[in-house]
Amino acid sequence: MSLDHASAKPHERLAAHLEAEMGAVDQLIRERMASRHAPRIPEVTAHLIDAGGKRIRPMLTLAAANLCGYEGEGHIKLAATVEFIHTATLLHDDVVDESNQRRGRPTANLLWDNKSSVLVGDYLFARAFQLMVEPQNLDVLEILSNAAATIAEGEVLQMTAAMDITTSEDTYMQVIRGKTAALFQAATESGAVLAGRGDADREALAQYGDALGVSFQIVDDLLDWGGASGAMGKNTGDDFRERKMTLPVIRAIAKADATEREFWARTIGRGDQGEGDLEQAFAILTRHDALEETRVEALRFADHAKTSLASLPDHPLREMMRDLADYVVERIA
Template sequence: MNTPGTILNPVERLQVALADDMTAVNALIRERMASEHAPRIPEVTAHLVEAGGKRLRPLLTLAAARLCGYEGVDHVKLAATVEFIHTATLLHDDVVDESDRRRGRPTANLLWDNKSSVLVGDYLFARSFQLMVETGSLRALHILSDAAAVIAEGEVLQLASAESLATTEPVYLQVIRGKTAALFAAASEVGPVIAGADDAVAAAMRAYGDALGISFQIADDLLDYGGASAALGKNTGDDFRERKMTMPVIRAIAAADANAAAEERAFWVRVIEKGDQREGDLDTALDLMRRHGTLESTRATAYDYAARARAALEAVPAGRLRDILNDLADFVVARLS
């Protein structure tokens, strides 16, 4: 709980401004994650859903609907839909990545098993589609179902591009648009849609969510090479150990190629493509990134996408919620300061 005089960050301000709506969303999530015949479903789901996540994606849906003047209840169903989709992807991701920590806690696949994580993820996807249909909005169903497909596509693309030095920056951006920005964009767009707002406002909110999601993911990828483990909810250097081709690495490899640095190239081939990682390799990777300025350039790119998100908001109705969303774009990259 915040003490008197505490300055709230933008996520906390959204939580306060939308407290009643979020109470309804959380109640609906608990109701719909229940299962009469398979008690493991609520056990696995509750472990992740109730692990203290910020609920940023459903907050975007609620905020976008309210800033467009929506007074109904379907935004609650759409917000719960968004959280179910997100939780399902996390359950699947942890299996694919063989992760053992999520939000600072052991992952579901570690506590139960991979089969349970995959199948419960599938259950949540099914629940999300039930909720979408209940709103009666074909357009909202189209937006969120498209997002679900793009998310799956992005994960497969990441799987195909991982451990390959041939992965380019455009491919990386396509991956993070799928794994992160697609749901941010859809969560932001369905609010105006359910509120019956002008197409221009819905498009602006989609652009906001897309840019915000890209900025958010680039910042996360950069923090992996210098963030506090507690803040990340995972171990610093996990992406390196998992041989993921993120922006700082891609740019460091490109710099090595541009400078015909054969020794550097050989290092990246060994640790990324061959997976032959030794003690001290993470420090070497960091030294190479600093030498070529790829950490700084990646930081600049994250800030650029945050600026794009703020610019998109100029087309949406003014007010307190728009101000908070504007500050949120700064907040997702403030972690890099």
């Protein structure tokens, strides 16, 4: 581990601790993303995988398995599975959202086309299912296959909830638990199951993954209003322009007077947006403390993630995972 422990960020310390295993995961990903007959597949996949993501999800798979005392090699395959599922969803998301940039680089659908992004995403999903079978653990297979279905369901729900200013907070939570938290939960829970741990440890790590994923997405949605485009590779106000119903907007609409409600109906509901509307939206959110309330909600889920780890074995990885929950919300604390 070459990183200075005191100065390194939690995900960097986690990466350093798991360096050898993450190297094996990266090698496996490159082997399995190859295609003898369709060179477009590794071209598109490499463009996204090489873009410099933190690989938090596969690291969590490895960390959970190690924390639970696993000594085999199946967790390498599960970590690669999780990364393939995540990459596939990113390819599909960029087509759905008509995005032109991800992680500071042009999206695959912009460099190639929508058809390539969708079909390569499908290929990666198929590769993920091939990999998740190989450890020959039916419980793990059930966790990861259920997560894949839940992610797709969450994306469809978000699409139908967009532009609908009557969207409830419960629906929003269902969306983010589907599109984001489901894979975090599957990553951590599957590590415990692969290690043969009992229901208590499995549930603790499942709760950790769920709470961490929810907090992660709430923070992401909040940063879209916070001018943190450099940190997230997004332009401030993207969600507003795409008419997404995120938690700050839902909270502000719940407190809106008639004039404000008409503003939201026009800009989000009908998509009639003009100069100055983003600034007005931000002013309304600030007036109703919607941004601060959203920040508090993100912190609440981060705290739940940390307390979920309390019953697990005392281990350096447990402390790194606790610190990771803090790091997720430090961006808006």
